[in-house]
Amino acid sequence: MKAFALCCFLLNTMLWATFYAVSKEALTRIDNFVFSFLEVGSLLPAVAVILYVSWRRERAAFTRGLVLRGVKLGGVLALAIFTSTLALKHTTATNTAFFPSLNGIMAALIARGLLKRPIAAATWIAGLVASAGALLLIFEGPINGADWRGDLIALLAAFFYTCYIFQVDHDIHQEDASPWPLFGIEVATMIVLTGLGAALLGDWSAVHPVFPKDIFVVLYIGFGTTLLPTAISIFMQKRVSPVTVAFLYVFEPIWSAVLARLYLGEALTLRGYLGAALIISGALMHTWHAVKPANAALAEA
Numbered sequence: 001m002k003a004f005a006l007c008c009f010l011l012n013t014m015l016w017a018t019f020y021a022v023s024k025e026a027l028t029r030i031d032n033f034v035f036s037f038l039e040v041g042s043l044l045p046a047v048a049v050i051l052y053v054s055w056r057r058e059r060a061a062f063t064r065g066l067v068l069r070g071v072k073l074g075g076v077l078a079l080a081i082f083t084s085t086l087a088l089k090h091t092t093a094t095n096t097a098f099f100p101s102l103n104g105i106m107a108a109l110i111a112r113g114l115l116k117r118p119i120a121a122a123t124w125i126a127g128l129v130a131s132a133g134a135l136l137l138i139f140e141g142p143i144n145g146a147d148w149r150g151d152l153i154a155l156l157a158a159f160f161y162t163c164y165i166f167q168v169d170h171d172i173h174q175e176d177a178s179p180w181p182l183f184g185i186e187v188a189t190m191i192v193l194t195g196l197g198a199a200l201l202g203d204w205s206a207v208h209p210v211f212p213k214d215i216f217v218v219l220y221i222g223f224g225t226t227l228l229p230t231a232i233s234i235f236m237q238k239r240v241s242p243v244t245v246a247f248l249y250v251f252e253p254i255w256s257a258v259l260a261r262l263y264l265g266e267a268l269t270l271r272g273y274l275g276a277a278l279i280i281s282g283a284l285m286h287t288w289h290a291v292k293p294a295n296a297a298l299a300e301a
């Protein structure tokens with residue numbers, strides 16, 4: 001099951017990678033706050049069904065603590081979505097996707113500094129290797145016409161998502177944790193917050209969608225890069241440590257760079273490819289270190 005969970009999170013990196021390339025083009029026609037609301041708001045029918053069925057089957061699971069945890073998860077993830085779409089307004093899709101490369105080292109620092117969890121030397125080495133690759137990729141900015149404000153916002157988005165990973169890990173291990181109600185409340189919170197963001201901060205005069213193309217974009221981003229990855233986080237993270245999850249997300253810029261090249265025509269230089277190689281090396285180093293004990297135990301059994 002741990003190997004299956006790792007594969008699910010690897011799928012998450014591929015889904016999130018498509019978010020940057022697909023959203024970037026649509027954001028030239030739609031304000032970023034409005035786009036965030038449309039993306040998450042498209043999930044309303046699905047969330048309504050999830051909450052209704054969960055209430056009918058697990059009414060006792062809707063405790064005050066679970067509701068508060070769902071609201072907290074939705075709030076942190078909404079911040080990650082807001083900052084990701086805002087970053088795409090100021091920098092390239094490729095650059096925005098590079099910053100999740102730092103999730104691994106951020107997670108290791110949080111686990112060691114705040115949670116006082118022991119971190120293996122291999123994890124620190126893997127984090128430094130991946131971070132070195134990320135820095136090489138980030139310095140591609142001037143070549144691709146990136147804006148330093150977009151890079152800074154993208155870094156903030158990566159930080160919010162790393163915090164989200166740890167929050168999920170904390171919440172799903174609570175005694176009253178029930179995944180379906182928690183999942184429904186989390187996404188419902190995201191809908192409310194993105195709606196408030198669009199109403200208070202959105203520039204509706206800058207919304208000039210192209211039909212039916214942008215309808216398909218919004219639906220794909222909503223279901224393919226928001227609903228499904230969120231479900232994988234809630235249902236699968238019990239089997240994988242948050243540091244390992246964060247390291248798996250360093251693959252995200254690789255997929256995103258490929259898609260940005262094919263979909264938007266954004267290209268990397270030799271330095272960019274070297275950075276990508278370092279990111280892959282760091283991710284593989286940590287993933288092998290994380291999976292090796294499970295493989296050894298299976299062999300002994």
